[in-house]
Amino acid sequence: MTMEPKNVAVVGATGAVGTEMVQTLEQRNFPVKNLRLFASPNSEGKRMSFKGRDYVVEPLGEDSFEGVEIALFSAGSERSKKYGPIAARAGAVVIDNSSAFRMDPGVPLVVPEVNPHTVKNHKGIIANPNCSTIQMVVALYPLHKRARIKRIVVSTYQSVSGAGQKGINELNDQVRALYSFHSVVKKAFPHQIAFNCLPQIDVFAPDGYTNEELKMVNETRKIMEAPEILVSPTAVRVPVFHSHSESVNVEFESDLSPEEAKKIISGAPGCMLVDDPPNSVYPLALDAAGRDEVFVGRIRRDATVKHGLNLWIVSDNIRKGAALNAVQIAEILQ
Ligand SMILES: NC(=O)c1ccc[n+]([C@@H]2O[C@H](COP(=O)([O-])OP(=O)(O)OC[C@H]3O[C@@H](n4cnc5c(N)ncnc54)[C@H](OP(=O)(O)O)[C@@H]3O)[C@@H](O)[C@H]2O)c1
Structure with missing residues (x-):
């Protein structure tokens, strides 16, 4: 099955997880139509490479998610709680690395090798479990x-x-x-x-x-x-x-x-x-x-x-x- 290219945002792109996220999208050849990279205002203008092209890091804001289809969040719980629902309302599916939504009964908590069937139950937000x-x-x-x-x-x-x-x-x-x-x-x-x-x-x-x-x-x-x-x-x-x-x-x-x-x-x-x-x-x-x-x-x-x-x-x-x-x-x- 060929995958449809998507508009993807990485929130917390400059962090330990965010940097790895960008590399993983590239290594797995995830079909990205347009990539947006967000971090704190301290990182505004920083450049990160994806598939041989330079991308400029933007400060995260409430209007960051227009046209975004998949938003990968790795900027800590506070940012997830505030901007996760905003991204979901804008039409993105949020995949969140923080603990903000993990135990919410309406949010799937997914490890693809264990419970991939729960992904389809999402209402805009999917939680990534704790690393351990x-x-x-x-x-x-x-x-x-x-x-x-x-x-x-x-x-x-x-x-x-x-x-x-x-x-x-x-x-x-x-x-x-x-x-x-x-x-x-x-x-x-x-x-x-x-x-x-x-x-x-x-x-x-x-x-x-x-x-x-x-x-x-x-x-x-x-x-x-x-x-x-x-x-x-x-x-x-x-x-x-x-x-x-x-x-x-x-x-x-x-x-x-x-x-x-x-x-x-x-x-x-x-x-x-x-x-x-x-x-x-x-x-x-x-x-x-x-x-x-x-x-x-x-x-x-x-x-x-x-x-x-x-x-x-x-x-x-x-x-x-x-x-x-x-x-x-x-x-x-x-
Ligand atoms: N490290 C792990 O093993 C691991 C595993 C599973 C889940 N997680 C979760 O993943 C998330 C990120 O962890 P990390 O280890 O990558 O942390 P990190 O290295 O400290 O990175 C944090 C990221 O969040 C951004 N950020 C901070 N304040 C922000 C703000 N006000 N607005 C926008 N962006 C902001 C930072 O941007 P700047 O660079 O501009 O400050 C940076 O990109 C956390 O929720 C953590 O619990 C981490």
Whole structure:
């Protein structure tokens, strides 16, 4: 099926996700008729390249969406809440990377490998899930279909690019400062991130979990259409530039051997099995950076429960965790 060229806008085009979004549209040869790039007034006039042509970044405004058919939003929740409905009213389908609309019952929350059928229910806005949730459900959904998941215990090791360009800059600056005996400046994270691990991503809710952890609970259930699944999360920021890693313990309703799980993952859409521990072969953040796949390895039985497995899941948070997933949704819309 040939895809009809569309007028596309990227909102937050200069950010970590927005930059990747423009590259992903180009790499996947998405049929773009006209491209508009929006960011804050600070970026007005900046030039970005798409398919060998220079495009000028424009400041975002209420009149930005005339004629736009697909609006890819990656400029934070506040901008999504304000401009998302404006873009939808102007006739665009909004694909939003922020958390603004994810849990709205009228907004599909889509991972194309898991629930592509929900795209058609949109009323102008489609939400892209949280990055750590996307990679987890891409790997777990095919296992869930075979043996039904009862409970997930997940600990994440999330890269600084999850906090956007300012997170990348902060790790860079702190490492340089420490090696040149300067003092460390903290802005993007609550503590020094260089050579450290922070068990806090986003703010704490009254129950002691962070918002990032609660997203993994609620979004997993919505995407997998399985409100009964229990999710116990701990989200940790680590001094890695790209890719999130996750240690995932899963309890199933029926038996699933590690061998069968490996076979299922090998054939699952969007997944790649990397699992040869005796030769020190397993998914690594450095190897996943810049790649599309969700990498899965260290699949082994958890002998402490009746039907349990442990897995190690790694993916590029900016790519499958954000830009690629959004562009895949746009492809379904075609
Ligand atoms: N990073 C990830 O792994 C990831 C994954 C999934 C979802 N997300 C979500 O994607 C969104 C963007 O994240 P990011 O990591 O790309 O952040 P980022 O690097 O900080 O980029 C933010 C973008 O928003 C723009 N922006 C800021 N204020 C604006 C305003 N008033 N009007 C218009 N544009 C404005 C910025 O423009 P300027 O350059 O002009 O300031 C920049 O283009 C967030 O909602 C985030 O939660 C991020």
